[in-house]
Amino acid sequence: MSAPAEWTPQLIQDEIDALKDKPGALLPILHAIQDRVGFIPDAAVPIIAESLNLTRAEVHGVISFYHHFRTSRPGSHVVRICRAEACQAMGARALEAHAKASLEVDYHQTTRDQEITLEAVYCLGNCACGPSICVDDRVHGRVTTETFDRLVDDLRTVPLEVK
Template identity: 60%
Template sequence: MNDLVQWDLQEVQEVITSLKHKPGALFPILHGIQNLAGYIPAESLPLIADALHQTRAEIHGVVTFYHLFRMTPPGRHSLEVCRAEACQARGSRALEAHVKAKLGIDYHQTTTDREFSLEDVYCLGNCACGPSIRIGDDIIGRVTPEKFDQLVDELTTVALEIRS
C-alpha cells in the first residue's frame, strides 16, 4: 500500500516543478518534499530523477546518505538524544541504551505505533545539565532513565486522551 495518496503526489510534483530549474536543485527539492510530507516518500524518487535527468539510484543515494532526510513517516514525537562528549560524561550512553530498549527502536527509526521517532544529535547546547534530550522543540536536561520513562508515559497518555 502506498503511503501517499494521489493529491500528495500532485503536491510533490508541484514542489519538484517549482524548484527543478534552480542551481543545485536536488537539495531544495528534497527539503521541500520533506517539509510537505514529513519524509521523502519512495514514490517521489522517480519523479525527482526524471525532473533532474538523474537515475533513481543517484537520488536514493543522496537521500540515504544524509541523516537529515528520512524515507519513512516520522512519529508524532521526534525524540533526540544528545551524544556529545559533555552529555556522555554525565551518563548519556546508559540513557541512550535505556531509550532504545524502552522504545524498542534504534536511531533513525520510528516506533510501530508511530508515536516516537528516535534521532541522535551531537549537541543540544545544554552541556551543564546533561544528559539531555529534545522532544519536539523542548530541550530537557538531567534526564535519568526514570525521568525518560515518565516523559514517555506522559506523552503517550496525552496521545491516548486526544484520541478518545
C-alpha cells in the same frame, strides 16, 4: 506538531517546481518534501531524479547519507537523542540504551503503537546541558533516565476534552 500532509505525486512535483531552479536544489527539495509529508517516500525518488536530471542512485545517496532524512512515516512524536561527544561525556550512551530498551525500538524505528519514532542527532547545540534530547521540536537538557520516562509518559497521555 502539525499533522503531515498525505503525499501525492503532484505534491512532490509542486515542491520540486518551487525549488528546482535554486543552485544545489536537491537538499532544499528533500527538506521541503519531508517538512510537508514527514518523510521522503520511495516513490518520490524517481520524480526528483527526473526533474533534476539526476540518477535515482544520486538522489538515494543523498537521502541515505544524511541522518535527518527518513524514508518511512514517523510516529506521532519524534524523539532525538544527541550523540555528540559532549553529550556522550555526560551520559548519553546510558540514556540511549535506556531509551531503546524502554521504547523497544532502535534508531529510525517507531514504537508498535505508532506514537514515538526514535532518532539520533549529532548535536542539538545544547552542549553545556548534556545529555540532551529533542522531543518533537523542543530541546531538553540534563536528561536522566527518569526525565526521559516522564517525557515519554507525557507524550502518551491523552488530554481530556474540555467541555
